[in-house]
Amino acid sequence: MANTETALKEALTTIEGATGVALVDYTSGMALGTMGGSKSFDLNVAAAGNTDVIRAKMRTMEMLGLKGEIEDVLITLTDQYHMVRLLKSRGGNGLFLYLVLDSSRANLAMARHQLKRIEEQLEV
Amino acid sequence: MTVTHIPPLPVRDKAAGRALSPMLTRLAEERATGVLVREHGVLHLAEGRVVHAESPCSPGLGVLLTAHGTLATAAWQQAAAHTTSPPRAAELLLESGLLPVGALELCHLDALYDAGYFALAPSSTPGRFRYDHTPRPGPLPSVPVVALERETLRRRLLLHRLWPDPAADSAPLIRADPPAPAPLTPRQRAVLDRVDGVRTATGIALDLGRQAFHTLVDVRRLAAAGRLAAAPGAVPDPVPPYPPPVADPDIALLKRLRDALEAL
Numbered sequence: 123m124a125n126t127e128t129a130l131k132e133a134l135t136t137i138e139g140a141t142g143v144a145l146v147d148y149t150s151g152m153a154l155g156t157m158g159g160s161k162s163f164d165l166n167v168a169a170a171g172n173t174d175v176i177r178a179k180m181r182t183m184e185m186l187g188l189k190g191e192i193e194d195v196l197i198t199l200t201d202q203y204h205m206v207r208l209l210k211s212r213g214g215n216g217l218f219l220y221l222v223l224d225s226s227r228a229n230l231a232m233a234r235h236q237l238k239r240i241e242e243q244l245e246v
Numbered sequence: 247m248t249v250t251h252i253p254p255l256p257v258r259d260k261a262a263g264r265a266l267s268p269m270l271t272r273l274a275e276e277r278a279t280g281v282l283v284r285e286h287g288v289l290h291l292a293e294g295r296v297v298h299a300e301s302p303c304s305p306g307l308g309v310l311l312t313a314h315g316t317l318a319t320a321a322w323q324q325a326a327a328h329t330t331s332p333p334r335a336a337e338l339l340l341e342s343g344l345l346p347v348g349a350l351e352l353c354h355l356d357a358l359y360d361a362g363y364f365a366l367a368p369s370s371t372p373g374r375f376r377y378d379h380t381p382r383p384g385p386l387p388s389v390p391v392v393a394l395e396r397e398t399l400r401r402r403l404l405l406h407r408l409w410p411d412p413a414a415d416s417a418p419l420i421r422a423d424p425p426a427p428a429p430l431t432p433r434q435r436a437v438l439d440r441v442d443g444v445r446t447a448t449g450i451a452l453d454l455g456r457q458a459f460h461t462l463v464d465v466r467r468l469a470a471a472g473r474l475a476a477a478p479g480a481v482p483d484p485v486p487p488y489p490p491p492v493a494d495p496d497i498a499l500l501k502r503l504r505d506a507l508e509a510l
Contacts, residue, residue: 125347147356149433149460151404152397154355170400184429211352215460245346 129244130157133221137236139228141202144220145244147211148173154217163222172206172220194234201225207237209244219244253510266366266395269373269498274391279381284373287365290331290381295388297381298333299361303448304458307332307357313455316349330380332357337384347385354386359397360457362389366398375498401459409466417476418444419465424472434473437464441474 126145133143134157142158144165151170159165179192197204203223211217221237223230265271270282270289277294287301300306308326311317321344325335336354339345405412419441430438440450451461468474 126351129348149463150359150401150457152359152400154352180431181429184431211349215356215457217352245348 126155126244127157129240130155132243133219133237133240134158137221137223137228137233139203139224139226139233140221141224142168142222144169146170146173146218146220148176148208148216148218158222165220165222168204168222169220172204172218176206176208176216176218194237196230196234198225203228203230203233205233205237207241209241266398267373269375270366270391270395273375278375278377279379280375280377281381282365282373282375284365285369285371286367287361289362289365289394290333291391292381292383292388295383295390296358296362296394297383297386297388298331299358299365299394300332301361301364301458303364304357304360305452305455306361307336307353309452309455310353310357310457311336311345311350316353317345333384333386336386340385351387355389356457358389359394360459362394363398363401363459366395372499405462405466408463409470411469413476414465414469414474415447415462418446419450419474420477422472422475427473428471430468430473434464434468437461438468438473443477 130143130145134140140158141160142156142163142165144153144156144159146153146169151173153166153169156165156169159168175195175197176192179195183190183192192208194208195206197206201224203225205219205221205223207219207221209217209219219237219241221233223233267282267284273280273282273291274294279292279294280290282289282291286303287299289296290298290300305313308322312319312322317339321339322335325338325342326332329335329338333354336345336350340347340350405415420443421438421441436454437450440453445453447461447465448458450465451458454461465474
């Protein structure tokens, strides 16, 4: 049983290379919780912007008639990884966990596995 | 005949800051505790932070918690009957272990930002604040006033970007038939299925047990895609005025009057 803050803290402290994490409602684009980030990396802005990424992908899947659900999305930058993991809240809203990793320190497979575990603990 | 010089009435400087409610900003600064009643909703403040919000335009915490099977309706009704307000009822459920804390926190924040969006909507009447020690910070997260204002502004901008005409926000909705309809998401289909010429966006949100703002997002997107419109000739549903729960002297208004008289 974990509240939002505990789960985000765990993501930031246990996932190697994590520099920021946010729990985002993707209809409104609002970050329901953030941890980490920096002055030059505003997680609230990143949260709102990434809802468009998810929406675009969902619309494409709808147009292709794909029935599967998105589990996660990985974006690789030259020096960072951005990982988005989708989940459903009991309030009926689509949510996603957004994780920013420093690519020189992160272990991608491990991070993906850990994020999945944190999602399971998070009783949203 | 003498002509008396009448000094101009003081007007609020519109350019000064972008605060949605200067009164709310002041209340946050003085760390006030009490209830702010505005035309479209009510904000409960404890030590200058928003602990709870309610609006007739948005579904309350009880609806959000029970609509998707998170909690049995009977359990909510029982808790609500034993307590004075939705946050207290939620605390009771938390103590009895009927609700996981994460789910409750999120539903609470969902309901707070949703009602806050409507409570802070432009209004035609001044807000009233009642100092009161009932609101208190509980185990549920509270929100700083600036965060609520920032989020409300962001939401307004988001709706404006999706479709700039607010007509469909409050009027009964009708379906429209575009020549080449774009595919809908399941969420949008659920909204469109409930468009019947009578329901407003708020009515659809209540029916679906979704936040009203989220429904507005879908409604504006559907309006932009030409799938629905405000019913022609329909007078926008006048928002039911929130019942002012107080009979005691309006201290905030008296203070403003005193300040204005002193400034003469």
